[in-house]
Amino acid sequence: MILIPTSSSSSSYSCCSLPQASFSSNSYPSNQSLFLSKSAYPIRHGSRKLKTLRLRANFWESIRSGFVKNNNNTTQLVEPPSTTEEDEDTEPLLPVEFTLVERTLQDGFIEEIIFSSGGEIDVYDLQTLCDKVGWPRRPLTKLAAALKNSYMVATLHSVLKPSSEGDNEQQQQQQNKKLIGMARATSDHAFNATIWDVLVDPEYQGQGLGKALVEKLVRALLQRDIGNISLFADSQVVDFYQNLGFEADPEGIKGMFWYPK
Amino acid sequence: MLLGGPISTPPPSLRLRATSNPQNAAAQPSQASFQRQPPIYSITDEDLQSKGFLLRRTPEGLNLDHLNSVFVAVGFPRRDTGKIEVALRHTDAMLWVEYEKTRRPVAFARATGDGVFNAIIWDVVVDPTFQSLGLGKAVMERLIEDLRRKGICNIALYSEPRVLGFYRPLGFVSDPDGIRGMVFVRKQRNKK
Numbered sequence: 001m002i003l004i005p006t007s008s009s010s011s012s013y014s015c016c017s018l019p020q021a022s023f024s025s026n027s028y029p030s031n032q033s034l035f036l037s038k039s040a041y042p043i044r045h046g047s048r049k050l051k052t053l054r055l056r057a058n059f060w061e062s063i064r065s066g067f068v069k070n071n072n073n074t075t076q077l078v079e080p081p082s083t084t085e086e087d088e089d090t091e092p093l094l095p096v097e098f099t100l101v102e103r104t105l106q107d108g109f110i111e112e113i114i115f116s117s118g119g120e121i122d123v124y125d126l127q128t129l130c131d132k133v134g135w136p137r138r139p140l141t142k143l144a145a146a147l148k149n150s151y152m153v154a155t156l157h158s159v160l161k162p163s164s165e166g167d168n169e170q171q172q173q174q175q176n177k178k179l180i181g182m183a184r185a186t187s188d189h190a191f192n193a194t195i196w197d198v199l200v201d202p203e204y205q206g207q208g209l210g211k212a213l214v215e216k217l218v219r220a221l222l223q224r225d226i227g228n229i230s231l232f233a234d235s236q237v238v239d240f241y242q243n244l245g246f247e248a249d250p251e252g253i254k255g256m257f258w259y260p261k
Numbered sequence: 262m263l264l265g266g267p268i269s270t271p272p273p274s275l276r277l278r279a280t281s282n283p284q285n286a287a288a289q290p291s292q293a294s295f296q297r298q299p300p301i302y303s304i305t306d307e308d309l310q311s312k313g314f315l316l317r318r319t320p321e322g323l324n325l326d327h328l329n330s331v332f333v334a335v336g337f338p339r340r341d342t343g344k345i346e347v348a349l350r351h352t353d354a355m356l357w358v359e360y361e362k363t364r365r366p367v368a369f370a371r372a373t374g375d376g377v378f379n380a381i382i383w384d385v386v387v388d389p390t391f392q393s394l395g396l397g398k399a400v401m402e403r404l405i406e407d408l409r410r411k412g413i414c415n416i417a418l419y420s421e422p423r424v425l426g427f428y429r430p431l432g433f434v435s436d437p438d439g440i441r442g443m444v445f446v447r448k449q450r451n452k453k
Contacts, residue, residue, distance in 0.1 A: 138378070146375040151351075186381075188373045190348035191340070194381050218445055228444065230381075232417060235439030246443040254425060255442020256433035258405060258416040 094220050100156070100212055104163060112159045113180070113209065117220045119153035125179040133199050147184065151193060152224075154217040156181030156200070156209055180204045183213050185221060185229075193221050195231040214244055232257075300406045304395050313361040314396065316403065320349045323357060327365045331388050353380055354411070356404045358396050368396040370404050372416070380408050382418040401431050417442075 097116040105111055123144045127137070147153055160176040180201040187193035195217065200210045221229050232255050233241050238248055249255075306316060317323065325342040333339050349355065353376055358368035367388040374380035382404065387397045408416055419442050420428050425435060436442075 142377045145377045146379075149374075149376040184375075186373055186375050186379065187351070188348040188371075188383075189351045190344040192373065192381070192383060194373070194379075196375070196379055230419065230442065230444045232440050233443050235441065238441050238443070241443050245445055247446045248441040248443045250444045250446060252422040253419050253442065253444075254422065254435040255440065256418055256420050256425075256428055256435045257437050257440070258434075259432050260434055260437040 094216065094223055100209070101207075105160075108163050109160050110163045112161075113204075114157045114159055115154065115212065115216050116157070117152055117154045117217065119147070119150070119155075121147060121153055121155050121179065121182065123147065126182060129179055129182065129199060129201060132201055135199070149186070150184040150196075151187035151189060152217065152220060153184045154182065154213055154220070155179060156204075156213055158204070181209055181213050183217050185217060187221070187226055189226075191226070192228045192230065193226045195229065210240070211244060214241070218244070300402075302399065302402045302406075304399050309358070309396075309399060312394075314367070314399075315359040315361055316399075317357050317359055318355060318407070320346075320355070322359065322364075323349075323366055328357075328369060331366060331369065331386050332384070334389050335386050337384070337386065353413075354404055354407045356400045356407070358400060360391070367391040368400045370400045372404060372408055374408075374413060377412065379415045379417070380413045382416065385418075397427065398431065401428075405431070419444075 094117070096118045097114060099112050100115045101111075101113040103111055123140055126143060126147070127140060130138070156179070158176075158178045158180045160178075181199060181204065183195060183198040185193045185195045195214070198210065198214060200213065218229055231241065231246065233246075233248070242248070309316060325345050328345065329339045329342065349371065351373065352371045353374045355371035356369070357366045359365070360367045368386065368391065370382055370385040372380045372382045382401075385397065385401065387400075405416060418428065418433065420433070420435070429435075
């Protein structure tokens, strides 16, 4: 397990998980299912078509080339085309909340790892999580405000339930729900989004959860038509994000900070 | 906080203001609770006004078509004005310079963020006809000051290579501690 805490009290970017290849591990039962939908949005399991591997028009490229779409009227839209229409064919709309992993533990309990982009997060739980990964403390009121002002807050929760047959409502309420990961993005709701504060509980690191967290967050942002998704990565996690489709210093563009500590 | 000048200890009367942490009384620009000294800018507001440049901090009076023209003039893509409007509504702080004679924007910058910890500065532009007058610097200095006054101490931006020299004298450092700016460019090739 690799812990990569941030070294400054300001929210410099840090991630705490080194990815592993996939979810398939010896300890998981063979009947695990990924991406079980829990919400109204159905996910087409078997019929998931191969995504059209098109390079999304790079924001920086569009700056440089300044390509023009229409030439009839004076107000020309030169933004990269929205992928929403294309995604409908190649990618199902991401539900707000769904199960990432379900596994049976040694003591007979069933553990579900649930991803949510709904932003429901207890700020005390978050502070506990930040403590666990070794981040310096930030005032709770500021934490709460930062979450509230974030465009999207993605969370990973672990839900434990006994493996008895009847999964009735009462048992649902008795579940143990624990925050084990979070990532958030700020945005202007139109052009740019920036991802901050990616963290995964050390006990759950090394399972690909950090990767899933970021991947789903990115997908949710893309489906909201945010064309430019950026982040600042500590040197140790640059590879992690490269594997997720991020490019460092694209076209020589450099991240800069004002008088960093 | 002094911009572009030596760091000095503020006079005792100013120390009584603002800072919640007495240990941070010595003025250092990187401390979260900084001294609320009157800001010192390279060009003063009055100086700018005397030359016909008015400083604006809200989208009121900002013609988005004119703004688009400035974007295009510096090589940015022209954008949908409806989207620009949305973006400006969700912007933490912005600053633009209006040229009195034409009532048009000639310089612009905006910052997004979470309002408490982090801010990123986007779309820093100066109309080519009005470059090298110090307008870009004027906008940046004030935007930074406005963000700092809100308590935001992590201010970042993405700079094209040819303007790194513009941001450095303002106090920006590229890749501090090896931190790299990254942008999403493609969906991952390996599907789980």
